[in-house]
Amino acid sequence: MLATAFLGFYQYIVKPEKVNWTIESAFLLAIFVLTVLGAYYTFISPVRELNAFVIAVLDTHAQHLVEFAKAQGIDIRLNIAIVSVYPFQWAWPLKCVKIVWDYGMKYAPDASTTFAVSKGVAGEAYRSRRDKLVNMEISRNQDLTRWGFSKKEASVFPNFTAVWSLPVFRLGPNERPSGKICGMLNLDSTSAGAFGVLTKHLEIGKLLGKMRELLCKLNL
Numbered sequence: 001m002l003a004t005a006f007l008g009f010y011q012y013i014v015k016p017e018k019v020n021w022t023i024e025s026a027f028l029l030a031i032f033v034l035t036v037l038g039a040y041y042t043f044i045s046p047v048r049e050l051n052a053f054v055i056a057v058l059d060t061h062a063q064h065l066v067e068f069a070k071a072q073g074i075d076i077r078l079n080i081a082i083v084s085v086y087p088f089q090w091a092w093p094l095k096c097v098k099i100v101w102d103y104g105m106k107y108a109p110d111a112s113t114t115f116a117v118s119k120g121v122a123g124e125a126y127r128s129r130r131d132k133l134v135n136m137e138i139s140r141n142q143d144l145t146r147w148g149f150s151k152k153e154a155s156v157f158p159n160f161t162a163v164w165s166l167p168v169f170r171l172g173p174n175e176r177p178s179g180k181i182c183g184m185l186n187l188d189s190t191s192a193g194a195f196g197v198l199t200k201h202l203e204i205g206k207l208l209g210k211m212r213e214l215l216c217k218l219n220l
Contacts, residue, residue, distance in 0.1 A: 081099050
């Protein structure tokens with residue numbers, strides 16, 4: 001709208017025979033690009049919003065999982081990060097993950113984080129297309145710059161002791177996986193010894209797997 005207003009003002013103050021077509025073309029190009037971007041973010045939207053019913057179902061599953069983990073002596077958080085594509089970023093589309101739902105992350109600095117799929121445990125699980133459970137208490141894993149984050153990006157995350165990321169696949173005909181990853185289901189903990197608890201109690205993995213199955217059926 002602003003670019004259109006500037007173009008109209010320019011045409012008003014300059015006589016038609018003195019119009020600089022280089023400037024005119026630049027305004028028209030800007031209007032076109034801004035119109036496309038506006039339509040993309042308004043109607044296509046790079047990240048799907050979850051409705052209230054889906055959130056309620058996810059909260060119920062998450063509460064059961066969190067309570068079971070707490071009974072085993074660890075606190076956990078859960079979140080769903082949707083894979084999205086943001087155009088015109090460094091001239092190439094850049095796939096990112098953005099958290100659209102969480103449980104236990106209220107007011108946490110990393111609750112609204114967005115990062116490229118080349119970063120983090122979630123990024124590694126996305127690229128390998130396999131579940132990834134990492135013991136973050138091992139010294140080589142504690143430095144988040146090893147996982148592709150800058151020091152500034154890493155500063156918003158807590159000191160994880162374990163991170164578990166599962167790819168969520170979009171389903172095709174007959175509810176068979178299409179091979180396309182639409183998001184990541186992530187579990188993390190800052191409790192000491194969390195990795196040992198997560199690997200020892202198979203029920204946690206089963207509950208997490210059921211959540212993933214639900215997300216696949218939702219076709220996020």
